Amino acid sequence: MKIGIGNDHVAVEYKKQISEYIKEKYGYEVINYGTDSTERFNYPVAGEAVANAVVSGEVDKGIVICGTGVGISLAANKVNGIRCVTCSEPYSALLSRQHNNTNMLAFGARVVGIELAKMIVDAWLSGEYEGGRHQVRIDMLKDIEERQKNR
Ligand code: RB5
Numbered sequence: 001m002k003i004g005i006g007n008d009h010v011a012v013e014y015k016k017q018i019s020e021y022i023k024e025k026y027g028y029e030v031i032n033y034g035t036d037s038t039e040r041f042n043y044p045v046a047g048e049a050v051a052n053a054v055v056s057g058e059v060d061k062g063i064v065i066c067g068t069g070v071g072i073s074l075a076a077n078k079v080n081g082i083r084c085v086t087c088s089e090p091y092s093a094l095l096s097r098q099h100n101n102t103n104m105l106a107f108g109a110r111v112v113g114i115e116l117a118k119m120i121v122d123a124w125l126s127g128e129y130e131g132g133r134h135q136v137r138i139d140m141l142k143d144i145e146e147r148q149k150n151r
């Protein structure tokens with residue numbers, strides 16, 4: 001399993017801690033698409049880079065972190081094929097995998113403490129998509145993307 005991770009200048013240290021946590025606990029490869037500098041860095045760059053890596057299959061899933069998790073998730077969700085959830089608690093993280101088949105997770109370094117973030121990551125990584133009745137809605141999301149391409 002390969003996880004792409006991205007961040008802006010607000011979340012440099014936080015990103016490193018989450019990367020180490022995933023590598024140590026799960027043995028997954030974590031590929032860094034974010035900045036390692038605290039110089040101002042615009043979150044859409046990292047959000048798009050991780051999202052492209054997910055859609056192309058370079059990585060299996062993506063995790064993105066900025067101050068609130070909002071801006072970087074908005075950038076990711078602009079990429080066709082991405083379903084990125086912004087979470088500040090584990091329940092939505094788990095359900096977003098089971099029902100929405102999310103392929104990216106976002107959270108805010110200024111919002112969520114690091115230990116809660118690890119619980120969110122655990123919930124999200126352990127969640128399995130349930131398919132079935134949920135697939136029709138995922139297909140409808142894809143339909144929206146197709147309609148937008150033709151506008
Ligand atoms: C950067 O100041 C901040 O706007 C960014 O990290 C993020 O919170 C945006 O959504």
